[in-house]
Amino acid sequence: MNISFNLNRIKKEIPSNVLLVAVSKTKPSKDILIAYNAGHYHFGENKIQELVKKHNELPKEIKWHMIGHLQRNKVKYIAPFIHLIHSVDSLKLLNEINKQGQKNNRKINVLIQIDISNDLTKFGFSFNEINELFVSSNFEEFEYISVKGFMGMASFTNDKKLIRNQFINLSNLYEKFKKTHSLKFLSMGMSSDYLEAIECNSNIIRLGSNIFGKRS
Numbered sequence: 524m525n526i527s528f529n530l531n532r533i534k535k536e537i538p539s540n541v542l543l544v545a546v547s548k549t550k551p552s553k554d555i556l557i558a559y560n561a562g563h564y565h566f567g568e569n570k571i572q573e574l575v576k577k578h579n580e581l582p583k584e585i586k587w588h589m590i591g592h593l594q595r596n597k598v599k600y601i602a603p604f605i606h607l608i609h610s611v612d613s614l615k616l617l618n619e620i621n622k623q624g625q626k627n628n629r630k631i632n633v634l635i636q637i638d639i640s641n642d643l644t645k646f647g648f649s650f651n652e653i654n655e656l657f658v659s660s661n662f663e664e665f666e667y668i669s670v671k672g673f674m675g676m677a678s679f680t681n682d683k684k685l686i687r688n689q690f691i692n693l694s695n696l697y698e699k700f701k702k703t704h705s706l707k708f709l710s711m712g713m714s715s716d717y718l719e720a721i722e723c724n725s726n727i728i729r730l731g732s733n734i735f736g737k738r739s
């Protein structure tokens with residue numbers, strides 16, 4: 524895999540307002556350094572231990588994105604430095620992030636994960652839950668959290684129409700609350716479906732295998 528070649532090829536084909544998060548999970552720090560030296564600074568991980576280890580050994584300019592299911596008792600390890608948590612899937616987790624933000628005296632940027640696929644294995648709020656939550660709250664009680672938008676993962680399928688419908692549903696939700704809640708980011712799209720996601724309004728894509736090669 525030619526990491527910097529892949530990065531440049533993808534960056535050329537996506538609009539300039541779309542942020543590319545290079546998903547480096549399971550890949551060694553040396554692979555991240557190659558991308559970093561090619562001018563890429565946004566990386567995504569899904570396991571806290573691995574994320575913290577890589578943060579410790581790599582340049583501090585790197586902006587780390589937490590994209591996997593986050594356990595409440597692990598928020599404290601990333602609270603001092605995390606750039607954006609994509610995967611907030613419960614109110615209890617929001618409360619804990621707020622608490623850790625206060626301890627570190629920093630506002631932590633988060634996205635709310637929405638379960639757009641209804642696959643039983645995926646995490647996230649349902650559309651009903653999120654409508655209730657957003658109508659009843661503008662999150663002012665969370666002084667140390669900035670809710671920046673939504674994240675979703677489409678079903679694992681080749682059915683492009685189904686994927687597109689799931690993305691459109693989330694895009695509609697984003698448009699609905701964008702103004703009232705000052706949302707900025709819609710994180711959808713992985714290696715297999717990022718072009719569809721961008722067509723459906725996504726402005727953060729999370730790509731792993733297209734950049735770093737298959738994970739073993």
Ligand SMILES: *Cc1c(COP(=O)(O)O)cnc(C)c1O
Nearest residue numbers: 546569590713714729730731732
């Ligand atoms: C692993 C992962 C990705 C990247 O997957 P690829 O198919 O390798 O691009 C994106 N988002 C999440 C939440 C992931 O866990």
